[in-house]
Amino acid sequence: MDAWDFEDLALELFRFQISENEVYKSYVAARKIEVSQVKTLESIPFLPIRFFKDFPVVCGQEADFDSFYSSSGTTGVITSKHYVWSETWYLRHAQEIFEKKYGALDNYHVLALLPAYLERPGSSLVSMAKRFIKVSKSAHSGFYLYNQDELLEKMTSLGNDGRKVLLLGVTFALLDLAESGKDFAPMENLIVMETGGMKGRRKEMIREEVHDILKAFFGVESIHSEYGMTELMSQAYSKGDGKYTLPATMRVMLRDVNDPLSWSSRSQGGINVIDLANFHSCAFIETQDLGKYDENGLLEVLGRFDNSEIRGCNLMVQ
The missing domain is CATH 3.40.50 (Rossmann fold)
Incomplete structure (x- = not known):
């Protein structure tokens, strides 16, 4: 799958999910993004990963899905649910x-x-x-x-x-x-x-x-x-040194650590993931991980944002 194919599929998936995923649609609307202007990977809005904790992030209805995976978490922390179209x-x-x-x-x-x-x-x-x-x-x-x-x-x-x-x-x-x-x-x-x-x-x-x-x-x-x-x-x-190669279904883009709505001007930043395999939920996820690309284009995951879980909980309470 070359870059042109990936972008074409990602944009097609965005148009589908903005129509069929109520959580994603509401988030994009709240940001006042004009859907018709989303024409490149860089212009696609990414859903903060914390939404999986409070809402069924699905295309269609929650009742259409028989099962879900849930994240691990320490006591008192709300865990994520990812509803699965087909295990x-x-x-x-x-x-x-x-x-x-x-x-x-x-x-x-x-x-x-x-x-x-x-x-x-x-x-x-x-x-x-x-x-x-x-x-x-x-x-x-x-x-x-x-x-x-x-x-x-x-x-x-x-x-x-x-x-x-x-x-x-x-x-x-x-x-x-x-x-x-x-x-x-x-x-x-x-x-x-x-x-x-x-x-x-x-x-x-x-x-x-x-x-x-x-x-x-x-x-x-x-x-x-x-x-x-x-x-x-x-x-x-x-295969070593924490340097990852991505499968054909994934692309990682790095956002500015101080402004999640802007792309990083450096080789490192917050990790935004496009996963085309998430066709049934949301393929565009803003994670709480930090990463960078090395000189060979390999991804290195540096860790998590400080207090990312606490910050997410505070936002949900507000």
Whole structure:
């Protein structure tokens, strides 16, 4: 999909969603944007991600959707809901993105270390991991909660296996394992992939510090990363250093950190995502993440805006 095709599809999707999505339509109207003047990607209005917390962001009616994914959150924080047109479609899409980047899943043993996510219903990450485990067709693939010894034994037993071992883990759980004092022998066929998130379990750390700890424990040269969220149907992947390549369905544009309605004049800013896979909800999302592009055009996610959750809650109260 070239740039012209992406822009054409995005503008067509904007015209559809401004007609069929009542939440998006109301937001754009409140900003007094003339829809007929939206003719480029840069002129498309982006919906602040906090709207997923209070409203059904859907094209059509909420009753038309059988299920939704919900975000994780600390106690007292309102969680997002992303209504799903078809979970089957989402999982197939997620598989296609992964396999285009990493190859067929049946070449992997998939070990998912996802505590907190497994302990609540409605996680899109858990659904994706279940799909990966199933498609791998490996009797060794599976989920792990807090059973670190069992996980390490399983990994060690697969060290000389012909398949690659994908350890897919939430960041705080991988750090807990790396700092457990347990022994682990390096494996040549191991890929460690962190999905982000401390979820109130640990203090926030910069990516380089996290990756250095994980690389030292697992004996790998790089830590892979997955960038996704409840409000998006697509994912981006990094094979190291937190530098992401985007799938064909995604585009990231950077806004000014002090003026969310203006584009950044620098190579870094607030992340606005166009996800064409969000055709049933809203494809144009203003996130609370900060990012930058490097000299090769790769996206680096720098973290979240300070107090972004608090700021969003205050706005909703007002």
